[in-house]
Amino acid sequence: METADFIETLRRDGELLADFAVLAGWGTAVPTCPGWQVRDLVAHTGSVHRWAAGYLAGRTQRTPIESCAPKDDHALAAWFRDGHRELVEGLTAAPADLECWTFLPAPTPLAFWARRQAHETAVHRVDAERALGAEHREFTPEFARDGIDELLAGFHVRSRSQVRTEQPRTLLVRATDGVPDTEQPSAWLLRLSQEAPCVERLADPSGAPADCTVRGPSAALYLALWNRGRYEDLDVTGDASLVELWRRASAV
The missing domain is CATH 1.20.120 (Four Helix Bundle (Hemerythrin (Met), subunit A))
Structure with a gap:
C-alpha cells in the first residue's frame, strides 16, 4: 500500500x-x-x-x-x-x-x-x-494483510513479545483470499519458543509444517489476531492451545 x-x-x-x-x-x-x-x-x-x-x-x-x-x-x-x-x-x-x-x-x-x-x-x-453495536465496516484484504504483517513481523519479533512457549512450536497464519498486490505475503509462519517469535513470510504456504494453522479471509484474520474478532469465524486446525496462548499473551 x-x-x-x-x-x-x-x-x-x-x-x-x-x-x-x-x-x-x-x-x-x-x-x-x-x-x-x-x-x-x-x-x-x-x-x-x-x-x-x-x-x-x-x-x-x-x-x-x-x-x-x-x-x-x-x-x-x-x-x-x-x-x-x-x-x-x-x-x-x-x-x-x-x-x-x-x-x-x-x-x-x-x-x-x-x-x-x-x-x-x-x-x-x-x-x-x-x-x-453498529454494523461492522469491512477492511479491504490489502489493508488487512498489511495489518497482519505489521502485527506479526513487526510487533511480535521484538523482545517485548509475550507470545512464548516452553518447547518449540509453530503457528501458521494463512489468508485464503487474493489481493491485487502480489508482493504481499499470503501466510506467516511463527516459530515459537522461550524467545520472541521468529516470523517467516510465505508467498506459498502449501506444505509448510505447523503445529497449529489458522486460515481465513484476511479481514477476519486481522480482527482475530488483534483480538477484535472471533476464531470461530476461522478454520483452526492442529493444537488449538496456541490460539489460546495468542489470545492471552499477544496484546501490544
Whole structure:
C-alpha cells in the first residue's frame, strides 16, 4: 500500500471513530477493551494521535505517550477531532525525506507513521463500532494483510513479545483470499519458543509444517489476531492451545 492510502484510511476511520463514540455515549462500555468506557477509548486514541503528530516535526528521541484529554466529556469530541485532523494534515504535508524517531522497520519514517496510525485508528474504530453495536465496516484484504504483517513481523519479533512457549512450536497464519498486490505475503509462519517469535513470510504456504494453522479471509484474520474478532469465524486446525496462548499473551 502507498503512504497516501494509509493517510486516507486514517482520515476516514478517525472520523468514523468520533461519530460512533458520540452516538454510543461516553459512559458506554467497550466490549473489546475490558474495563474501558467510550471516553477512555477516545482519550487514548486522541492522545496517541497527538503523540504521533509530534514526531512529524522531526523529533528524533522517543517521548512517552501522555494522556492529555479534557476532563469535560462535552469537550472530548472536538478535542479528538482537532488532534486527528492535525495528524492527517501533518502526514499529508510531511516531506518524503522526513527524519524522525520510529520503532518498527519501514521504508521511511513517513511511511512508518502513516501505516502505524492507520492501523492504530482502524482497530480502535472497530472498538467504537462494538460499543455502539453498529454494523461492522469491512477492511479491504490489502489493508488487512498489511495489518497482519505489521502485527506479526513487526510487533511480535521484538523482545517485548509475550507470545512464548516452553518447547518449540509453530503457528501458521494463512489468508485464503487474493489481493491485487502480489508482493504481499499470503501466510506467516511463527516459530515459537522461550524467545520472541521468529516470523517467516510465505508467498506459498502449501506444505509448510505447523503445529497449529489458522486460515481465513484476511479481514477476519486481522480482527482475530488483534483480538477484535472471533476464531470461530476461522478454520483452526492442529493444537488449538496456541490460539489460546495468542489470545492471552499477544496484546501490544
